[in-house]
Amino acid sequence: MAKRIDVENVNIYYSKFHAVQDVTLTIEPRSCTAFIGSSGCGKSTVLRTLNRMHEVIPGGRVEGKVLLDGQDLYAPGVDPVGVRRSVGMVFQRPNPFPTMTIRDNVAAGLRLNGIKDKKRVDEVVEKSLRGANLWNEVKDRLDKPGAGLSGGQQQRLCIARAIAVEPQVLLMDEPCSALDPISTLAIEDLITELKPKYTIVIVTHNMQQAARVADRTAFFNLEAQGKPGRLIEIDDTTRIFNNPKERATEDYISGRFG
Numbered sequence: 001m002a003k004r005i006d007v008e009n010v011n012i013y014y015s016k017f018h019a020v021q022d023v024t025l026t027i028e029p030r031s032c033t034a035f036i037g038s039s040g041c042g043k044s045t046v047l048r049t050l051n052r053m054h055e056v057i058p059g060g061r062v063e064g065k066v067l068l069d070g071q072d073l074y075a076p077g078v079d080p081v082g083v084r085r086s087v088g089m090v091f092q093r094p095n096p097f098p099t100m101t102i103r104d105n106v107a108a109g110l111r112l113n114g115i116k117d118k119k120r121v122d123e124v125v126e127k128s129l130r131g132a133n134l135w136n137e138v139k140d141r142l143d144k145p146g147a148g149l150s151g152g153q154q155q156r157l158c159i160a161r162a163i164a165v166e167p168q169v170l171l172m173d174e175p176c177s178a179l180d181p182i183s184t185l186a187i188e189d190l191i192t193e194l195k196p197k198y199t200i201v202i203v204t205h206n207m208q209q210a211a212r213v214a215d216r217t218a219f220f221n222l223e224a225q226g227k228p229g230r231l232i233e234i235d236d237t238t239r240i241f242n243n244p245k246e247r248a249t250e251d252y253i254s255g256r257f258g
């Protein structure tokens with residue numbers, strides 16, 4: 001189910017602004033890769049090119065290739081909606097559909113995919129909520145609004161919603177930044193549990209978090225304000241944190257910069 005992602009010579013623009021320059025990297029399946037780096041260096045922008053969300057932004061443009069198990073997501077004729085189905089995304093702020101029940105939040109994507117049979121929908125809802133470690137907390141209130149859950153529960157609901165459609169890749173853009181430490185640990189545990197089945201990419205400002213959950217870490221940097229962000233290096237997380245190849249990475253990791 002999990003797929004390998006190869007990013008090849010990707011340049012990313014917001015209208016005329018060249019936001020990210022010439023990124024080439026590989027993201028391995030059945031593992032978690034963290035994107036770290038100082039504010040504005042393009043981590044979220046790169047993340048959004050992995051499921052063609054960048055082009056939803058007016059003026060958003062991508063050059064280069066993003067291959068999912070060898071298939072270019074940007075090749076002519078590829079349907080971006082299909083791409084977003086196989087490459088799911090969880091955002092910084094939990095964003096359940098506020099008026100929908102917990103059950104309907106998880107089932108939303110299934111219905112869009114044409115799965116309407118109630119028994120089947122209920123099975124997938126339970127499996128997804130169990131997968132997101134939320135089932136025991138919500139099984140007696142599936143018909144209550146998703147907005148009534150705590151922030152941490154809402155974020156796990158969003159993860160359940162994302163995994164319900166069985167994506168091959170899960171992108172997470174600072175998924176814990178709005179959460180308290182206990183909820184953050186719950187999400188980190190969940191990432192560790194999901195890793196064997198998915199390709200996970202997480203943007204995080206929290207270096208301890210990257211060290212805890214990520215097998216590989218990519219460090220991005222800005223040469224100067226107004227210049228495009230660049231990938232400095234990607235390597236095993238232990239290597240990035242203990243023995244990086246590049247001076248800029250070491251400066252960032254040791255807090256001398258950023």
Ligand SMILES: Nc1ncnc2c1ncn2[C@@H]1O[C@H](COP(=O)(O)OP(=O)(O)OP(=O)(O)O)[C@@H](O)[C@H]1O
Nearest residue numbers: 014017019037038039040041042043044045046057
């Ligand atoms: N919608 C947008 N329109 C125009 N420029 C944008 C837009 N979103 C981001 N940018 C610019 O692109 C660059 C990269 O932004 P991005 O949000 O990807 O960085 P980041 O590393 O994720 O930052 P942070 O850690 O602060 O979230 C920045 O210069 C930012 O101002």
